[in-house]
Amino acid sequence: MLTRRRFTTLSAAAAGALLTAPLESKAAATRSGLEFGVQLYTVRNDMSDLGAMLGLIHSIGYASVETFSGVYTRPAKELKSLIASSGLKAPSGHFDYETLEEKVDYAAELGVEYMICPMIPESRRDSLEGFHKAAKHLNRIAARAQAAGLKFGYHAHNYEFKKLGDERGFDVLMREFDPAVRIELDVYWATEAGQNPVELMRQNRKRLELVHIKDRKLGAFTVDLDLHSPRFAEAGSGTIDWKAVLGEAKRLGVKQYFVDQDWTNLPIEQCLRVNWNYLSQLNV
Numbered sequence: 001m002l003t004r005r006r007f008t009t010l011s012a013a014a015a016g017a018l019l020t021a022p023l024e025s026k027a028a029a030t031r032s033g034l035e036f037g038v039q040l041y042t043v044r045n046d047m048s049d050l051g052a053m054l055g056l057i058h059s060i061g062y063a064s065v066e067t068f069s070g071v072y073t074r075p076a077k078e079l080k081s082l083i084a085s086s087g088l089k090a091p092s093g094h095f096d097y098e099t100l101e102e103k104v105d106y107a108a109e110l111g112v113e114y115m116i117c118p119m120i121p122e123s124r125r126d127s128l129e130g131f132h133k134a135a136k137h138l139n140r141i142a143a144r145a146q147a148a149g150l151k152f153g154y155h156a157h158n159y160e161f162k163k164l165g166d167e168r169g170f171d172v173l174m175r176e177f178d179p180a181v182r183i184e185l186d187v188y189w190a191t192e193a194g195q196n197p198v199e200l201m202r203q204n205r206k207r208l209e210l211v212h213i214k215d216r217k218l219g220a221f222t223v224d225l226d227l228h229s230p231r232f233a234e235a236g237s238g239t240i241d242w243k244a245v246l247g248e249a250k251r252l253g254v255k256q257y258f259v260d261q262d263w264t265n266l267p268i269e270q271c272l273r274v275n276w277n278y279l280s281q282l283n284v
Contacts, residue, residue, distance in 0.1 A: 028061030028276075031283040034250060037064030038272065039212065039260035041094070044070050046268045054086035056269060060276050066258045067093035067110065068118070076109035091256055092184075092210060094118040094155065097134075100141045108148040114210065114256070115145045116153045116184055125159050131169040135176035142181050153182035153210065158193035162223040174204060184210035186260065187245055192231065194221035197240075198248045205252050212260040213279070215240050232263045234271060236278030247284035 027035050038057050040047070047053050050071060057065060065088050071079060083090045092114035095103045100117060107115045117138055124130035142152035154177070160170035183204055189212075190197045201208050215238030217231045235242060246257070259279075264271040 027063030028280060030061075030280040032246065032250065032279075034246065034257055034279075034284070035063035035255075036061075036213070036276070036279050037066055037089075037091075037256070037258045038062050039066040039068065039094070039258045040071055041068045042259060042261045042271070043268050044068075047071070051082055051086065054083060054088055057272065058087040060272055061280060062088070062259075062272075062276065064089040064091055064256075064258075066090070066116075066256075066260075067112070069094065069096050069099075072103070072106065076106045076111075080109070080111050092116055092153075092258070097121055097137075100138075101144065104141070104144050104148050104150070107145070107150055113151055114153050114182065114184075115150045116155050116210070117141070118155045119157055125162075125169065126164070128164050128167055128169070128172055131160075131164075131172040132176065135173050138181065139176075139178045142178055146180060151182055151209070152180070153184050153207075155184040155186060155210075155212065157186065157189040157225055158223050159225050161190075161193035161195060174207070177207075179206070181207065182209045183207040184212060184256075186212035186214075187240060188212070188214040188216050188232070188260075191216050191240055192221060192229070193223050197245050201245075201248055201252055201254075208249075208252060208254060210256040210258070211246075211249050211254055212258055213242075213275070214259065214261050215242075228263050232261065234261065234264065234266070234274040234278070235259070236282075237274065242279075242282060243284055246282065250284055 043053050067090055090112055093107055093112040094116050097117055097120055120134040124134045145152040161168050185208060187197045190200055213235055215233035215235050217233050217238050219231045259275045261271055
């Protein structure tokens, strides 16, 4: 966790930024030419002062953040201003399945480009019928989001790759989603399910527009969701070939890349820095 002294310093800086002109967005240069952001779920346990955390993310070199439900207690305009005042962009946000419909206007006011559903309810995951119903629901929300000027997308985990009879939930979603629904590929979760992320990107290139980054330690593949998996690792600390993955994503035109560390044993600042130090030096 952040030390009290450092957190106080960052808090003061963030408060000052809100009273003056917004910080200019100056993402640190990367060897790949790609810009990297942070999914704020990564820092969910260290957001007692969100402004300070955003300031830290910016100071490390990240260009953007992806929002999630934990920060939607603030009015959209206030959150948008706070992010901008920290020198960051917010091109994408996660919005929970159950509240998607009521959050379309909030997402539009927040100014994100992408409204992403991060997962479907557990009750929908164990049958093909559940995935059919989820696809129908998400297509309806996608139409509303599109009418509000937003792009709508879906973030897959590993449970979508579980075999349910002759098919997988992922196959149902890809077949039944409206063509306008985008995909945010989480490289860890795809790998965790025993999939080849490079091949997945190629197969779904028409939908692929965002990528989530965390590494994976050695271990058996599984389609069972474990949000505290011992296999989570910072980029460059595991088994995933990031040069191949990010090189292919870049070739396919992906623009949005977010570190999304579901769990880490490191203090959060160290976690963010380890990810950044590896990604910023990777030449793809």
